[in-house]
Amino acid sequence: MPPAALSRLLLPLLGLAAATVADCPSSTWVQFQDSCYIFLEEAIQVQSIEDVRNQCTGQGADMLSIHNEEENAFIMETLKKRWKGPDNVLLGMFYDTDDASFKWFDNSNMTYDKWAEQEDGEDLVDTCGFLHTKTGEWRKRDCEGSFVEGTLCKAAIPYDKKYLSDNYILISTLVIASTVILTVLGAIIWFLYKRNSDSGFTTVFSTSSQSPYNDDCILVLEDENEYAV
Template sequence: MPRAALPVLLLPLLGLAVATAADCPSSTWIQFQDSCYIFLQEAIKVESIEDVRNQCTDHGADMISIHNEEENTFILNTLKKQWKGPDDILLGMFYDTDDESFKWFDKSNMTFVKWTDQDGETLVDTCAFLQMKTGEWKKGNCELSSVEGTLCKAVIPYQKKYLSDNHILISALVIASTLILTVLGAVIWFLHKRGADSDFTTVFSAAPQSPCDDNCVLVVAEENEYAVQFD
């Protein structure tokens, strides 16, 4: 196999890994663990909580949900360093009066909470807010007239995340497989070439030869001479 064919074989296979390098929708998003985050720094008038959600769903995301202390800290630090937002950030959470429990709008499980102590609170039509100063959550009324910004979160699809996390391994396996196939092809070609040369030598060696050696020729000559004498 010609050496120039090797890069040609690699290009379509390595393209899979290259195409999955960027996990988030654009550079304006920030990635943490298996999700992408963006703070839409736009004040909007609010008639219902759905107006806030629409800000995120229009970008292929949903309002923020938080599932562990590390994520809570990441959001808090990022808001302080890179995003300019209000003192309290609206979380993507609502109180379900049917189940009498808080739930995330994105339908993810409630695996982590960080409530600040609040006594005598009314839970009907209640939303949650992240306090920038403390990192704790507080409950508040969902009937807002406006918000100064919306924090959105998009989960990286499993397939894209898997390919991205393993694109180095995939590339290595592709290169190794291609090299093995290249070497195997060269060996097969060499053996085929060698077999063809061997067949030519065998045919040449099998050409008809005299059945007698020098002694045999001498005996035949003497017999012929003896026969002539008696004739």
Template sequence: MSKCHDSSSEKGHEGRRWRWTSWKPDCPSSTWVQFQDSCYIFLQEAIKVESIEDVRNQCTDHGADMISIHNEEENAFILDTLKKQWKGPDDILLGMFFDTDDSSFKWFDKSNMTFDKWTDQEDGEDLVDTCAFLHTKTGEWKKGNCEVSSVEGTLCKAAIPYEKKYLSDNHILISALVIASTVILTVLGAIIWFLYKRNLDAGFTTVFSTATQSPYNDDCVLVVAEENEYAVQFD
């Protein structure tokens, strides 16, 4: 029965054809692969480890975390990419741990455990120091001891940043143009207001000076005085 299940799983995954892109601007570099809202990288170097934290450090050094899987499509995508591009081993260590506080498995990246692909295993097994592995031939998950001496490659995952996830290049360009236009209009408005105030103040000063100016200059006053004196003499 188990053999039948494995065969159908392989056949089902073989029938899928995923469109993966070796690199897109949303991911850090050309060594990453994008799928949905995340970027993935398989570090093929075999390393010696003392704990799962040593494996996790391989991912955090690249700004990512160990792989978490949240639906059947993502699980199948990983299998397909491991087979066609990454050429990974038979078993990949998943980024989860067993939390003894509430007796449940949790992802290291703190995302919700919304999906699982566990194989049928006996109930009541001791889960302390238990890690999870993805079997790359069937796509099923299995539990195993965390005390491994080495791993043949590490699968890491990083979420696409918000601004790249929700804002396309066109939206970013439009936003930049709107901001630039606003700044230009603000500067022009300030210049126009300054020129208006300067002309207004200059006009007011001219009117004030004209209003306070005497209607006669000194020469006119002198002539009038002489004429008055001459008129008195004749009288």
């Protein structure tokens, strides 16, 4: 099989290997590390933070939680460039009076914070956290009666999907490597086949074009013909 034909045969396989696995539900979402994010532009008057949270749970997600400086910076940059979001984004946290501390709605650990320096009021029960997208700082504000210009939701990528995605990358690499090797071997085999085929044709042609008698035989035959006359 010619190398070109072999390449055409393997191209669909190569294209399959090069395809990427979409970890997020759709292109509307943005992936960062092990999570997917979506910004819902619908403005809402907050009577309770649950009003905002219901928007996210309706998407199969929860309100935003942030766990490191890289994620905080990612949110800021993406809100500016892609989502064109507001200056303040509501964080998915609540004040737990039992522990006298803020906690994330998605039950993840509070391993990181970036609170701006401000005095806390006596009662933090109805206090919400907001990410100020221009400075990256978090600020405490009263939830009730707040007006939000959009909601940022976050969903973790399921473990099984991440596991399959990692395996897919490995398999894709192996398929691409195998495809390249097969293409090279096919080209070498085709080259050797053509070379041997051409050599065989030349040998046959050269042999068949030669006279069955050499010069000495021709001279002897001529002498015999003279005596015969």
